[in-house]
Amino acid sequence: MSSSEAENRPADGTQGLHEEGDNEKPQISKKAAKKEAAKQEKLRLRQEASAAAAAEALAEASIEDPLSDNYGDVPLNELQSKAHTGRKWTPVKYLTEALKGEEVLIRGRAQAIRAVSKKMAFVVVRERGYTVQCVLSVSPDKVSPQMVKFATSLSRESYVDVDGVVAVPGETLTGTTQQVEILVRKIYCIDRAVPSLPINIEDAARSEADIEKALQAGEKLVRVNQDTRLNFRVLDLRTPANQSIFRLHDQVETTFRQFLRSDGFVGIHTPKLIAGSSEGGAAVFRLDYKGQPACLAQSPQLHKQMVICGDFARVFEIGPVFRAEDSYTHRHLCEFTGLDVEMEIKEHYSEVMDVVGRLFVSIFDSLNENCHKELETIRKQYPFEPLKYLRETLRLTFEEGIQMLKAAGVEVDPLGDLNTEAERKLGQLVLEKYGTEFYILHRYPLGVRPFYTMPCYDDPSYSNSFDVFIRGEEIISGAQRIHNSDFLSQRAEACGIDVKTISAYIDSFRYGAPPHGGFGVGLERVVMLFCALNNIRKTSLFPRDPLRITP
Amino acid sequence: MSSSEAENRPADGTQGLHEEGDNEKPQISKKAAKKEAAKQEKLRLRQEASAAAAAEALAEASIEDPLSDNYGDVPLNELQSKAHTGRKWTPVKYLTEALKGEEVLIRGRAQAIRAVSKKMAFVVVRERGYTVQCVLSVSPDKVSPQMVKFATSLSRESYVDVDGVVAVPGETLTGTTQQVEILVRKIYCIDRAVPSLPINIEDAARSEADIEKALQAGEKLVRVNQDTRLNFRVLDLRTPANQSIFRLHDQVETTFRQFLRSDGFVGIHTPKLIAGSSEGGAAVFRLDYKGQPACLAQSPQLHKQMVICGDFARVFEIGPVFRAEDSYTHRHLCEFTGLDVEMEIKEHYSEVMDVVGRLFVSIFDSLNENCHKELETIRKQYPFEPLKYLRETLRLTFEEGIQMLKAAGVEVDPLGDLNTEAERKLGQLVLEKYGTEFYILHRYPLGVRPFYTMPCYDDPSYSNSFDVFIRGEEIISGAQRIHNSDFLSQRAEACGIDVKTISAYIDSFRYGAPPHGGFGVGLERVVMLFCALNNIRKTSLFPRDPLRITP
Known part of the structure; x- marks a missing residue:
């Protein structure tokens, strides 16, 4: 594959993509193709069902909540360059203890969403490889139960805006790159990801060693193979x-x-x-x-x-x-x-x-x-x-x-x-x-x-x-x-x-x-x-x- | 031709390449094609004839000259990475009065060759847009008449090595970028250009204003049109x-x-x-x-x-x-x-x-x-x-x-x-x-x-x-x-x-x-x-x- 010379050498290599061995054209059987198509169709149906359920939950959530302006899906029309406010978003990588007590606005992906109870939830937001934990905890005039419900309705990888106050937790955070938390005041969804992703980022980001280690401990973790990665490259690129x-x-x-x-x-x-x-x-x-x-x-x-x-x-x-x-x-x-x-x-x-x-x-x-x-x-x-x-x-x-x-x-x-x-x-x-x-x-x-x-x-x-x-x-x-x-x-x-x-x-x-x-x-x-x-x-x-x- | 947008606009423009007007497909007649082919054939024959004549002149030139090692065509074999001497070539653009009296070695193209007499000739050498005049003047033990003859046998655009002493002439040199001359001691041809070039660099480098000015003075200079330039782009790029x-x-x-x-x-x-x-x-x-x-x-x-x-x-x-x-x-x-x-x-x-x-x-x-x-x-x-x-x-x-x-x-x-x-x-x-x-x-x-x-x-x-x-x-x-x-x-x-x-x-x-x-x-x-x-x-x-x- 050298660039300046015509390469007439026999194709070779010992770590081929396809298990059949190097430079043998892999056969894709009709049966396998059909199976793959059926799998994709099933995935799509599952995605549609989850989307409908999420929409329903959402509609329920915002009923009669005086804080309903502080969360929700941003209508597409609002994203057509309507605003020109000059608001400043703080990059996630700049969220450090120095900002303790300050109100910040961040934008990124809802990488992980965890409901602790009806009154509390965590959303890990990721931006360009940096992650921060956002905490929603019900309190009067600030966070309503409906807001918590909205947050937990988010599908992973959805694009979100979070407005909140920087806090420094007592212990080391192992799940995020940033060592501060955001106490959420507002949370809006810019664009929802389909609820069932074809590959999960944490699966795609896992090392072979971690898979092996888990296996020895009796746990079988998902291994995303190279072809699947490439089929859904837009997700794979986020690792x-x-x-x-x-x-x-x-x-x-x-x-x-x-x-x-x-x-x-x-x-x-x-x-x-x-x-x-x-x-x-x-x-x-x-x-x-x-x-x-x-x-x-x-x-x-x-x-x-x-x-x-x-x-x-x-x-x-x-x-x-x-x-x-x-x-x-x-x-x-x-x-x-x-x-x-x-x-x-x-x-x-x-x-x-x-x-x-x-x-x-x-x-x-x-x-x-x-x-x-x-x-x-x-x-x-x-x-x-x-x-x-x-x-x-x-x-x-x-x-x-x-x-x-x-x-x-x-x-x-x-x-x-x-x-x-x-x-x-x-x-x-x-x-x-x-x-x-x-x-x-x-x-x-x-x-x-x-x-x-x-x-x-x-x-x-x-x-x-x-x-x-x-x-x-x-x-x-x-x-x-x-x-x-x-x-x-x-x-x-x-x-x-x-x-x-x-x-x-x-x-x-x-x-x-x-x-x-x-x-x-x-x-x-x-x-x-x-x-x-x-x-x-x-x-x-x-x-x-x-x-x-x-x- | 914008890069990110599919352009569906009508093609347009007012300064088209082809005189027939914009976006009309120019017709190339069979007659014109035949004429062009005949022209190319004629050019090729002329080139071959000149090459033969040059070779003959060259053979004659080196007969019984004790200085014959100081000039000539370098055999191809010598150019196949045979030498590894560490000799230094001085870039033409560095040739200034500061080097007066020093011996230098330069490499470039014989842009212009002018025989003044059988005893004297000038070769203008060009390297990356910089030019210097090289002077061959017959003198005992240094420059022989055969060497002058060799120099004048060079075709324009040939690649040459010139070894000589830097001299500062009394007057301003208008024909070259450098204000020094090289008194040639050795001159070798690395690679000969065909004797009749399809386009001359000075023609291709001429401004429209100069052509007009000459015309008003009754002189008709060659105007190289865009298509000819592109046909012989390798020459055209040298302007x-x-x-x-x-x-x-x-x-x-x-x-x-x-x-x-x-x-x-x-x-x-x-x-x-x-x-x-x-x-x-x-x-x-x-x-x-x-x-x-x-x-x-x-x-x-x-x-x-x-x-x-x-x-x-x-x-x-x-x-x-x-x-x-x-x-x-x-x-x-x-x-x-x-x-x-x-x-x-x-x-x-x-x-x-x-x-x-x-x-x-x-x-x-x-x-x-x-x-x-x-x-x-x-x-x-x-x-x-x-x-x-x-x-x-x-x-x-x-x-x-x-x-x-x-x-x-x-x-x-x-x-x-x-x-x-x-x-x-x-x-x-x-x-x-x-x-x-x-x-x-x-x-x-x-x-x-x-x-x-x-x-x-x-x-x-x-x-x-x-x-x-x-x-x-x-x-x-x-x-x-x-x-x-x-x-x-x-x-x-x-x-x-x-x-x-x-x-x-x-x-x-x-x-x-x-x-x-x-x-x-x-x-x-x-x-x-x-x-x-x-x-x-x-x-x-x-x-x-x-x-x-x-x-």
């Missing part, structure tokens, strides 16, 4: 781990941009709709473009090189990359976010590896320094060890890698590619010998690289190319490219590519081309492997794989 | 104006990200491959996704809203947006870069307009502050007045706009949309009255906005929506969205959309949805209008329109 994972994404992207810009690179956007058949190799998505055959770019490879020929010297791009491959593994997607770099080379492709090394050390540093809380949160649900990496990124040649494997009893084709198993094994050996889980393997055999890869000057069986690994899995592919148009044509032909379909690309090198190279990274893979997650679907907002194009 | 235009792009994007991140927004990436038919309305590109009907997202609209329902509160996205519309205007593309924002609203859609106003003032400021040189360079080829904008962005209601137009004698449908002509006129009136070329028009008629737009609380003929204009052209569309799933279904049906095809979207609002709103911007339009350029193809690296999908 603390997911809130953090996608903030890491943004941090990686931000550091990528900042580092490269300060190193003289310019951010660009190349077209995703391209004529012909992209780079050949990996399967592409084809479409009709106003009567012309076209496809979706399987990487910005061709165009980022053309921009180098257009004298931009050093460029990067962040954008979607499309692969129509039938890969059913834990690490392949049909659409992912590519981080691509292309740059002039003065003498040697090590100049590109220099950028890779410095860039990624800077990305890892920035995650460790700026995302403490996020990493901690992810770790709670998905425990992992911090990534081990060196200040100066280790480089090994492919041949050295082969030798290390050989010495460990693993025989591999010296002119072939490494399979996933060999990559993992080599990752282990490198960790033991050099103490790093991040390293570069370079001088790959030419035969396993795309046609535009520059062969080595001293041995045309090898190439000026490299892969980069995190925790034994490939995240980056890069190389020096062929900048001479005649040689490029010749290599394309030798690789069985119809040169006519890429003539616009090859012609770009006819007007004086600088020697250059670059690399491509999959953003989702970087985050997955930094956090040692077992499935790339966990690090894509709305993953696309051969079986999934919704939601 | 100083283009080098600057795409650096502005990157600056806009950088400020967009920085501003929003510091305002609590998170950068996201939503899928471009989506099931069904996107938002309806504007034509979409359809494709087959592993046997399922799919299309390319015509904006991140649906998914960015879903991410808000997933509790991310404030998000932005920068990514490609696809429109299959048959719009042949100066301001529509089939693929462009969308800058999208979506955020929770506490009370009123003015909260979204606040962000728009502050964000864009910050973008304009950053362009004016950080891109002096780029703006100056663009202005040389395409003169324009600096954009007039207020510190506090002006807001007018749609009704106020209609009144202003009416008072100026322009009658428009009070519940219809503004056409391009009316938008331009209003832009003029606003400039005269308020002194700004950047303003927000809000409270648009509901009937001209997408189905998911929230109607006004006090009048369902109007909506909580806005457009934003630069120099009388729309660049942003935004609105409060409908967050209630039942109302959303109802509005989709009323707008003739098959609710089944967007059920994943509508269902997202069933689990408690915050009131929210957002907007979308076309990056290419921002740069085009900030610089008052007349065609959006000038601000897209490789534009895609209904007639163009290459290079």
